[in-house]
Amino acid sequence: MICRWILSGCLLVALPVRAEDPSPTAFESVEEVQDWSAAYHAKPEPARVVLALQCLAGAGVLDRPSGHPGLVAFFGRVFRDHRDRLTGWLHELDGVKPAQRMFLWQCAWMSRSEEGKAVLREARQVASPENAMFLDQLLDREPPDPAVMELGSPLVLQAIWGTFHATGDAGLVRRIVLAVDGIASADPARQVVARAARDGLLQHAARDEIVRRTCEEEIPKLGDDGRRVLLEVIEQARPSGK
Numbered sequence: 001m002i003c004r005w006i007l008s009g010c011l012l013v014a015l016p017v018r019a020e021d022p023s024p025t026a027f028e029s030v031e032e033v034q035d036w037s038a039a040y041h042a043k044p045e046p047a048r049v050v051l052a053l054q055c056l057a058g059a060g061v062l063d064r065p066s067g068h069p070g071l072v073a074f075f076g077r078v079f080r081d082h083r084d085r086l087t088g089w090l091h092e093l094d095g096v097k098p099a100q101r102m103f104l105w106q107c108a109w110m111s112r113s114e115e116g117k118a119v120l121r122e123a124r125q126v127a128s129p130e131n132a133m134f135l136d137q138l139l140d141r142e143p144p145d146p147a148v149m150e151l152g153s154p155l156v157l158q159a160i161w162g163t164f165h166a167t168g169d170a171g172l173v174r175r176i177v178l179a180v181d182g183i184a185s186a187d188p189a190r191q192v193v194a195r196a197a198r199d200g201l202l203q204h205a206a207r208d209e210i211v212r213r214t215c216e217e218e219i220p221k222l223g224d225d226g227r228r229v230l231l232e233v234i235e236q237a238r239p240s241g242k
Helices: 030-038 046-058 068-080 081-090 096-108 114-125 129-139 154-167 171-184 188-205 209-221 225-237
Strands: 001-007 010-016
Touching: 030 046, 030 154, 046 068, 046 081, 068 081, 068 096, 068 114, 068 154, 068 209, 081 096, 081 114, 096 114, 096 129, 114 129, 154 171, 154 188, 171 188, 171 209, 171 225, 188 209, 188 225
Parallel strands: none
Antiparallel strands: 001 010
């Protein structure tokens, strides 16, 4: 804590002054951004949002706006939680390539906020015909809420994980856990989703206490096949020797 001394009457008084936050650290790799975003709910750092997007843009990750539902959902939720900064963040990213702007517009749309819609309307006023069509499609549709989206494909699971990374909401993990009950289903589409749910849980449970604890809590709610999957997840997530 920094103290600033002022003269008050005949007394010298020390008043505490909040130290300014240090400049946010830039990212050196896409992997570093991925680790940061996965742990964001435990250690939110909104000051690094623009730096994260600049790193992803520079690496070409954002060149395919439809190819990253997890990232769109993650940044969309962060934008929603910081609506007052959304417009400023996107203005800082004005220099990205046209295809990458589409990714940012999707994130603004997924924020499910009036601020996000305002960004899209502003962009629409000066957009090329191709971009105008893309923006119209966003503005004409309500963005999905990952908390209630139908679990119809692995892409939906990616969006749910992205939102979890931003919020740490155990309810989102429960939705994924319940999907593993279809691992032996006669419906091939349900099996695909169940296997993707299992793989996501295996990946996350080893490093995230919320995921691991939720798996343990949900075991009694599943059928035999689902319970076997969760026991496998919990066993593999357990530190060796325990």
